[in-house]
Amino acid sequence: xxRMRVGFVGVGxxxxxxxxxxxxxxxxxxxxVGVCDLLRxxxxxxxxxxxxxxxxxxMHELFADPQVDIVLNLTRPAEHYDVTKAALEAGKxxxxxKPLAATFAxxxxxxxxxxxxxxxxxxxxxxFLGAGVQGCRRLLEAxxxxxxxxxxxxxxxxxxxxxxxxxxxxxxxxxxxxxLDMGPYYVTALTQFFGPVQSVVGMARATYPKRWITxxxxxxxxxxxxxxxYQAALLRFRSGAIATLVTTFDVYSMPGVNxxxxxxxxxNMIVPDPNEFGGEIKIKIGERNSxxxxxxxxxxxxxxxxxxxxxxxxxxxGVGLYDMAQAMRTGRAPRASAALQxxxxxxxxxxxxxxxxxxxxxxxxxxxxxxxxxxxxxGEPPTWETVQQRKKLCREIGR
Ligand SMILES: NC(=O)c1ccc[n+]([C@@H]2O[C@H](COP(=O)([O-])OP(=O)(O)OC[C@H]3O[C@@H](n4cnc5c(N)ncnc54)[C@H](O)[C@@H]3O)[C@@H](O)[C@H]2O)c1
Numbered sequence: 001x002x003r004m005r006v007g008f009v010g011v012g013x014x015x016x017x018x019x020x021x022x023x024x025x026x027x028x029x030x031x032x033v034g035v036c037d038l039l040r041x042x043x044x045x046x047x048x049x050x051x052x053x054x055x056x057x058x059m060h061e062l063f064a065d066p067q068v069d070i071v072l073n074l075t076r077p078a079e080h081y082d083v084t085k086a087a088l089e090a091g092k093x094x095x096x097x098k099p100l101a102a103t104f105a106x107x108x109x110x111x112x113x114x115x116x117x118x119x120x121x122x123x124x125x126x127x128f129l130g131a132g133v134q135g136c137r138r139l140l141e142a143x144x145x146x147x148x149x150x151x152x153x154x155x156x157x158x159x160x161x162x163x164x165x166x167x168x169x170x171x172x173x174x175x176x177x178x179x180l181d182m183g184p185y186y187v188t189a190l191t192q193f194f195g196p197v198q199s200v201v202g203m204a205r206a207t208y209p210k211r212w213i214t215x216x217x218x219x220x221x222x223x224x225x226x227x228x229x230y231q232a233a234l235l236r237f238r239s240g241a242i243a244t245l246v247t248t249f250d251v252y253s254m255p256g257v258n259x260x261x262x263x264x265x266x267x268n269m270i271v272p273d274p275n276e277f278g279g280e281i282k283i284k285i286g287e288r289n290s291x292x293x294x295x296x297x298x299x300x301x302x303x304x305x306x307x308x309x310x311x312x313x314x315x316x317x318g319v320g321l322y323d324m325a326q327a328m329r330t331g332r333a334p335r336a337s338a339a340l341q342x343x344x345x346x347x348x349x350x351x352x353x354x355x356x357x358x359x360x361x362x363x364x365x366x367x368x369x370x371x372x373x374x375x376x377x378x379g380e381p382p383t384w385e386t387v388q389q390r391k392k393l394c395r396e397i398g399r
Contacts, residue, residue: 003028003029003030003031004030004069004325004328005030005070006022006030006032006068006069006070006072006321007032007033007034007036007054007056007065007068007070007072008032008034008035008036008043008046009036009059009062009071009073009074009075009083010073010074010076011036011037011046011074012037012074012075012165012166013164013165014074014097015035017317018072018074018317018318018321019049021315021316021317021318021319022318023050025318026322029325030318030321030325032050032052033052033053034053034056034062034065035047035052035055036055036062040055043055059083059086059087060086063086063091063092064090068092069093069328070321070324070325071084071087072094072095072096072321073094073096073097074097076175077102077169077176077181078169078175078176080097080100080101080102080175081101081102081109081110083096084096084101084110084121085109085113088114091117092119093119093120093328094114094122095124095320095321095324095336096122096123097123098123098184098185099123099175099180099346099349100123100345100346101346102173102174102175102180103174103350104343104346104347104350107338107342107343107347108343111338111343114339115339120324120334120337121337121338122320122321122324122334122336122337122338122342123320123338123342124320124336125184125185125274125320126316126318126336127185127189127274127276127317128185128188128189129277129312129319129336129372130277130312130316131277131307131309131310131313132272132273132274132277132281132313133189133192133272133274134192134307134309134371134372135281135305135306135307135308135309136193136262136271136272136281137193137371138308139283139305139308140193140262140269141371144264144267144283144285145262145264145267145285146264146265147264147265148193148194148239148241148264149263149264150242150243150244150263151190151193151194151241151242151243151244151262152244152258152260152261153189153190153259153260154245154246154257155178155246155247155248156248156251156253156254156257157178157249157251157252158250158252159171159211159229159249160181160249161211161212161213161214161215162214163215164215165215165216165217165218166218167213167215168213168221168223171211171224171225171226171227171229171249172225173227176227177228177231177249177353178230178248179202179231181247183233183245183247183349183352184345184346185274186260187235187345187348188274188341189260189271189274190235190243191237191344191345191366192368193262193271194243195237195238195239195366196237196362196365197237197238197344197348197362197366198236198237198361199235199236199361200233200235200236200348200360201234201355201357201359201360202231202233202234202351202352202355203355203356203357204228204230204352204356205228205229206225206228206230207230207250208225208250209224209225210222210224210225211225229249229250230248230249230250231247231352232244232246233245233246233247258270259272259273260274266285266286267285267286269282269283269284276315277312277316277319278307278313280304281307282302282303282304282305283303284303309372312372320334324336333369334369335369337369339365340365340367340369341366341367341369343364344364347362347364
């Protein structure tokens with residue numbers, strides 16, 4: 001079958017892993033036909049490294065190319081709207097980096113435009129398709145920790161100015177801040193587990209009015225901070241589960257703080273970093289005696305569990321676009337769909353920023369897509385009973 005042909009708008013920091021994977025793990029299905037960037041030398045570097053046939057003068061030339069089947073928008077958040085809008089107006093399906101747009105209103109407009117033109121619109125993150133989150137979702141569906149009660153999620157770091165070559169956009173409106181930057185990974189993962197969000201409460205502060213870049217090539221450059229950089233949220237899901245989420249660029253990362261902890265009626269689960277594809281899943285369950293009474297509740301160790309998936313555990317960025325390409329071929333819904341998921345996540349993120357302590361209802365639709373099929377080699381996920389057996393075994397062998 002012919003490969004799906006992709007054109008890149010923006011060839012900055014994140015483009016490297018997309019280019020690598022489209023020329024590696026997804027090379028049988030995806031072909032990069034051309035690239036463009038405001039800074040032509042960036043596009044030229046990528047084209048030379050991967051033998052990409054076309055460097056477009058600008059995005060409009062790319063959109064006019066009949067050889068481009070899907071536009072990949074890898075520009076900065078404040079630029080997503082203009083680029084995606086122009087691509088859709090030119091009749092191209094789009095996969096965009098996160099967030100879908102800098103504001104919910106812009107995201108909604110883009111989705112309406114895509115739907116009016118009958119074009120697919122999808123967006124990052126796609127880490128939720130990795131072995132980590134997919135595996136946790138399967139374990140949850142297999143009732144290993146029982147009915148979900150809630151979750152606690154933390155994205156704690158001291159900002160991106162120590163490593164990103166041009167980090168100003170993370171600190172400026174529109175589109176900046178830790179909730180719009182990292183929240184998509186966390187809220188997307190939580191919706192995979194709990195379904196749609198019903199309402200949101202948020203509080204935020206900006207701890208440092210200025211930041212200094214220490215990465216190259218802009219080391220020493222001052223950044224004015226115009227967005228909150230410590231954002232805390234309470235999310236109530238339609239299913240009844242409640243999650244807390246903190247995202248911040250103001251606090252040193254702390255060893256031992258879990259990215260996402262899921263709490264169920266009969267046990268808890270540690271979800272690997274939702275900004276990664278794989279990682280260790282751990283479960284801790286309570287025990288019951290033969291009469292069903294709880295025993296040992298609160299004691300016992302975390303049990304490491306292999307993800308039931310053995311695919312997409314390494315850095316698989318691009319898998320969302322790969323899934324979109326399959327969906328375009330077969331006519332099914334794509335998993336990273338703006339209509340079913342990404343716009344909903346954007347509405348939640350913006351509500352956190354707007355809330356200032358008041359509850360905001362979330363209205364946009366969300367529809368969970370099926371988990372990925374199991375690849376060969378791993379079987380069905382463990383059940384509560386098999387985890388109990390494993391727990392006994394771990395105790396016997398002193399793990
Ligand atoms: N850097 C990361 O580690 C990372 C990780 C995950 C997601 N992302 C997301 O990826 C996106 C890009 O981030 P980045 O870090 O690569 O930023 P970047 O600043 O390194 O790259 C963005 C590039 O887009 C180009 N660009 C902007 N408008 C353009 C236009 N109209 N036509 C052509 N080129 C245009 C810029 O010149 C720049 O080279 C953001 O949405 C970000 O949130 C980044």
